[in-house]
Amino acid sequence: MDLTRISATDLLKQLASRQVSASDVMRASLDRIATVNGEVNAIVALRDSDDLMAEAKACDDGPITGPLHGLPIAVKDLVNVAGVVSSQGSPMFKGFVPDTDDLIATRMRAAGAILIGKTNTPEFGLGSHTFNPVYGATRNPYDANRTCGGSSGGAAVALATGMVALADGSDMMGSLRNPAAWNNVYGFRPSWGRVPSDPVGDSFLHQLSTLGPMARCPEDLGVLLDVISGPDPRLPLAAESAPVSPVTAADLHGLRIGWLGDWGGVFPTEPGILDICKDAMGVFETRGAQVEDIAPPFDAEKLWTSWITLRSFSVAAGLEPLASQKEHLKDTAQWELDRGLAMSAMEVHHASVIRSEWFRCAANLFEQFDALVLPSAQIWPFSVDLPYPTEIAGRAMDTYHRWMHVTIPVSLIGLPCLAAPAGFGTQGLPMGFQLFGPRGSDRKLLSVGAAYHAETNWPNKRPAMP
Numbered sequence: 001m002d003l004t005r006i007s008a009t010d011l012l013k014q015l016a017s018r019q020v021s022a023s024d025v026m027r028a029s030l031d032r033i034a035t036v037n038g039e040v041n042a043i044v045a046l047r048d049s050d051d052l053m054a055e056a057k058a059c060d061d062g063p064i065t066g067p068l069h070g071l072p073i074a075v076k077d078l079v080n081v082a083g084v085v086s087s088q089g090s091p092m093f094k095g096f097v098p099d100t101d102d103l104i105a106t107r108m109r110a111a112g113a114i115l116i117g118k119t120n121t122p123e124f125g126l127g128s129h130t131f132n133p134v135y136g137a138t139r140n141p142y143d144a145n146r147t148c149g150g151s152s153g154g155a156a157v158a159l160a161t162g163m164v165a166l167a168d169g170s171d172m173m174g175s176l177r178n179p180a181a182w183n184n185v186y187g188f189r190p191s192w193g194r195v196p197s198d199p200v201g202d203s204f205l206h207q208l209s210t211l212g213p214m215a216r217c218p219e220d221l222g223v224l225l226d227v228i229s230g231p232d233p234r235l236p237l238a239a240e241s242a243p244v245s246p247v248t249a250a251d252l253h254g255l256r257i258g259w260l261g262d263w264g265g266v267f268p269t270e271p272g273i274l275d276i277c278k279d280a281m282g283v284f285e286t287r288g289a290q291v292e293d294i295a296p297p298f299d300a301e302k303l304w305t306s307w308i309t310l311r312s313f314s315v316a317a318g319l320e321p322l323a324s325q326k327e328h329l330k331d332t333a334q335w336e337l338d339r340g341l342a343m344s345a346m347e348v349h350h351a352s353v354i355r356s357e358w359f360r361c362a363a364n365l366f367e368q369f370d371a372l373v374l375p376s377a378q379i380w381p382f383s384v385d386l387p388y389p390t391e392i393a394g395r396a397m398d399t400y401h402r403w404m405h406v407t408i409p410v411s412l413i414g415l416p417c418l419a420a421p422a423g424f425g426t427q428g429l430p431m432g433f434q435l436f437g438p439r440g441s442d443r444k445l446l447s448v449g450a451a452y453h454a455e456t457n458w459p460n461k462r463p464a465m466p
Contacts, residue, residue, distance in 0.1 A: 003028040004162035005460075008071065008220040009246075011165055015070045022070030026056035026114065029072040033163050039144060042157035043074050043164075044135045045085040046117035055114050067227060068166075069112030076155055076168055077118040077135075078125050081105045084115065089123040089132030092328055103198050104168055104211050104228050111227045119154030119167060126315070126332050127388060128178045128377075128404050130154055137384050140182060142429055146381040149179035155214050156183035160459070165216070166224050172209035173311065174376070174407030177419035180214060181376035181432030184421045185459050187214045188221045188446065190229070191439045192414025194241045199234035206314040207237070207414055216459040218418065218449035222247035225442070241442070249454050250447035253288030257281065257435075258369040260409075262378075264296040267406045268392040269378045272425045277375045277433040280422040283455050284448075292369075298361050300405070302354050307408045308399065309343065309351035316340020332388075332400045359413040366438040371445065376419050376432040378406050410434060416442045418449045421458035430458075 003011065003025050014020040030049050037043050052072070059070040080086045080098040082105075087093045101109060109115060123132040130153025131137035138153045140146040141160050148157045152169030156179035159167050169176040171189045180187035195211045213224035222245040231238040259281055262269045281291045315336040319329065323341070326334055365372065379392050389403045390396065397403050410417045417436035424430055437445050 004032045004165075007217055008165035008215060009217075009223055012067065012069070012071060012223065016064055022056040022059035022114070023053060025070060026052055026072055029116070029163060032161070036161045037163060040139045040141050040148075040157050040161060041136055042120055042138050042148075042154040042161070044077060044118045044120050044154070045087075047084060052114065052116055059112070059114070064112070066111035067223060068108060071113050071166065072116045072164060073108060073113045073166055073168070074117045074119045074155075074158055074164055075105055075108070075115055076152060076170060077121045078151070078170060079105055079168070081115050081118070084117060086118070087134045088125070089121050089134055091133050092322065092325065094134050103196060103232065107228050108168070119152070119158055121151045121154060123330050124319070124333055125151040125170065125172070125175060126330070126336065127151065127400060128174055129388060130179070131384070139384055140381050140429075142184070143381065143427075145384055146429070147182070147384050147386075149182040149377070149381065151175040152187070152214060153179045156180055156185055156187070159183070159185045159214055159216055166220055167214040168211060168224065168228065169214045170209060170211045171411070173401060173411055174404045176212050176214060177376045177407055177417065177432070177434055178404065180419035181421065182381045182430055184430035184462070185214060185216055186218060186221055186421065186449070187419040188212050188225060188442075189410065189417040189419070190225060190442050191239070191241075191416040193237050193239035194442065195225070195228050196230075196232045196235045196238035199232060202317065203235050203237065206317065208310060208314050208411055210414070217453050218446045219247045222446050244443040244446055247443075247446045247450050249451040250444070251288070252284060252448065252451050255284070255289040255371070255448065256369045257284055257289055257291045258294040258365065258372045259291055260294060260296070260372055260374050263300050263406075266296065266300040267378055268395040269375065270380055270393055273375050273378065273380070273431055276422050276425060276431050277373070280420075280433055281373065283452055287451055287455065297365055298358050303358060303408055303412060304405060306351040306354035306358070307412055309347055310355065310412070312336050312339035313343055313348050335400070355412050358409070362413060362415070363438065371435050371437045371441075371448065374406050374409065374434045376406075376434050377404070379403055380425060380427070380429050380431065407434070410436050415439060416445055418445045420449055420452060421456070423458060
């Protein structure tokens, strides 16, 4: 049995019943990392192997400590992990070793996970292409000359190549969804507030980014989602949420799905992407769902105006302590910081009014449909040497992130969204789609995804890769 390829759900059951040992799982993970990580560069700041093996043996010798007992997990390098270099991909924090865990790391550790190191990310998580001056670029396992996406690119590649069975990620503008699509795995952006961020700084204003799980099947997503979910008394907007596990396949008969495509042509899309995602909708129809093409429900440019205002407001708030050292930030970080610092309060207010209008519009849509679908990306994985795409299908992109416009209908209003694999294009590269619903529909979306996965099992249908 290959311990690096079975699902996290099955692996955790075997760890809990002592059918396999944490030491065996750790050794298999470390061997897999040694075999493939040199080519893809997904896991960084890996801890000493002897220390990790000793920690695994302690799991074997002690009681079952929680739902992630004995499972090796590498944490996204935007998260502080005590005793592990936590650089955020920035030279400004190169070699920084925190003394304490961030909240998500605390919860995973308390659930029994063994935190083995980090997964690579863009500098400060900015941009859907995982490269930084500290660790370099993470490469797509299906074509090492192409990007793996981002900002949770290292996590997605580690999953796709079997180096870990579960991974955490974060998502502001597709940072879970884009790499899930480009690495043939699943990601889940939960309803905003379900998974709290750290209780530092402002806890009221910024509602764009969220933490979430990544995995090779929806059942595994549910396991990690339950571990990292739940309110914190120090956070006013963190939501109480019922558990989602065990995730079981839904009966899709009568399920109503709205296909949004390219938003009436507004989102330029490379050839083949709409086709492969629309073909995936046929799987839902096979299981009894009704899929209907729907017209663009809201002005996409208004969404964009709202988004880039609120995003720069949020990003600049995070970067503002570094403003005196702005020259050390990458150009896109400087751009976000400058925009945010120049904004008036009323600009932010007007952007939030548009956000509120879209929320009301979406609420009406969800009276007609159980879920809506968009592609996860507008472009196939591009060259690993390109910082970001400057055009799609001949249409110029006016910012470093306009090429991810397709992700913002979800992000802007904090909707739960399953990023699911849709298969492979003519060049053997993966693509995926976003299945999203109203706030609070997390469990339903995962169950729908489990029914889809039972029919497709894409993450276990791998073309040539490490």
